[in-house]
Amino acid sequence: MTVTETLNEGLKRGFELLIEAGAIADRVEAAVAEVAPQVRMPGFRPGKVPANLIRKMHGESLHREAVQQAVNDAVNQLLSERGLRPAMQPKIDIEGGDKPGENLKLSISLEVLPEVPETDIEGIELERLMAEVADSDVDTAVERIAQQSKSFEDAPAKHKAGNGDLVVMDYVGKVDGEAFEGGTGEDMEIELGSGRLIPGFEDGLTGVKAGDETVVKVTFPADYPAGHLAGKDAEFAITVKAVKQPKVPAVDDELARNLGLESLEQLRGILKDQVESELNNLTRTHLKRKLLDHLAAATSFEVPPSMVDAEFEQIWSQVQSESGEEAEAEKDDYVRIAERRVRLGLLLSDIGQKNNVQVSQAEMNRLVAQEASRYPGQEREVAKFFSENAMAAAQLRAPLFEEKVVDFLLGKASITDRTVSREELEAAIESEDETPQGHVHGPDCDHDHDHDHGKAAKKPAAKKKAAAEENTEEKPAKKPAAKKKAAAEAGAEEKPAKKPAARKKAASDE
Structure with a gap:
């Protein structure tokens, strides 16, 4: 193998390697000798098939394998002999070597890892x-557990839904007067303030009472995952089946026992x-x-x-x-x-x-x-x-x-x-x-x-x-910088089907 350095600039290195056809032919012969004992052919005893017949049957594949192995070995030898530590996988361009008798020319370009200077690490x-953990930190954590353990109870008949309340509804959504797939649902439960709906939808539910029928108008976000709805105006006919108020359990031994x-x-x-x-x-x-x-x-x-x-x-x-x-x-x-x-x-x-x-x-x-x-x-x-x-x-x-x-x-x-x-x-x-x-x-x-x-x-x-x-x-x-997308990523806003509500009972399961 002949090696010529073509680039040595900073951390960049370039080389041209010439592998003579004879070296590849030697590899092919070695491969023929290695596989000969396993070759079976009618008319010949096991392991006695002539080498010329093996070359005729498997010569092309053996040559390809020899070329690939020659390339691998040549690159590894180059890196080892020159003490090169590649930063990334070297780029290798191969010329020739497709047929027996052809020399193989490799053009190799790579970047090497730098020599890291000695750094004083003593006594930094x-x-x-x-x-320290404050009692208020524990109080906050306990309150969070209580909030996560909340249940919902039917609100008084004339109670108007507000932030934190659960609205149970049926809905039918339409775009340009036509119902769309995933835009119809029954008994969907949504906690107002959860941020799980298309922008503006929860606002449209604020103030509803059990038994109300209303229409909520919204516009799907321009980046809505369902492309046929993105940026479209929609109307949802809503039937409010129930409004429920949250009931947060008391912070006491009973809360702990329920856990x-x-x-x-x-x-x-x-x-x-x-x-x-x-x-x-x-x-x-x-x-x-x-x-x-x-x-x-x-x-x-x-x-x-x-x-x-x-x-x-x-x-x-x-x-x-x-x-x-x-x-x-x-x-x-x-x-x-x-x-x-x-x-x-x-x-x-x-x-x-x-x-x-x-x-x-x-x-x-x-x-x-x-x-x-x-x-x-x-x-x-x-x-x-x-x-x-x-x-x-x-x-x-x-x-x-x-x-x-x-x-x-x-x-x-x-x-x-x-x-x-x-x-x-x-x-x-x-x-x-x-x-x-x-x-x-x-x-x-x-x-x-x-x-x-x-x-x-x-x-x-x-x-x-x-x-x-x-x-x-x-x-x-x-990045928390993306928090403005948090509601979309958490729920209905970014989900293409089953809109405008989140998954059934998602809010209450939270």
């Missing part, structure tokens, strides 16, 4: 904000633990951000454009699905976020490898088991998939590896604790939403997989980059 000074617990005290204890866990997660989110901010400020190095492009596409796809054209003005910001996330990911990966941070086999087994549990009845197939697919296993491993690297760094940091309220802790996180994070990009990470980029904590809707900048976990970005 960080402040950890810690919030399978012994007492209100036990319920409060469980909820206190949950709130404490939430606060601990907020504390870690804030502390991790501060750590990554420090690392980003202390380190700068070139990152592969292809990795940045792939990272940006993942983020941008999610951003557009939630904010559409509104995000266009901030596109450059998301490119910046993608670049920093890649840089931080490479840095974390480098620190982890240099300091022998490991994800044990037992931990991997737990991760695989957790993933398999999402597919009941297919656990074996899922486990086999990860055992045979190194890229998928690396993707599954990456978030845990990153958290262990973060733990390693925090263990070396100089941390000062400060007690704050929950509101102050959440405000501190929100105020840092302009800080893009990153996730681990190691040599064994599949950079083509669908990343889930960062669960966002509660942030003001105006902060459009919240999700992309939140953290480094491999979870799809979900």
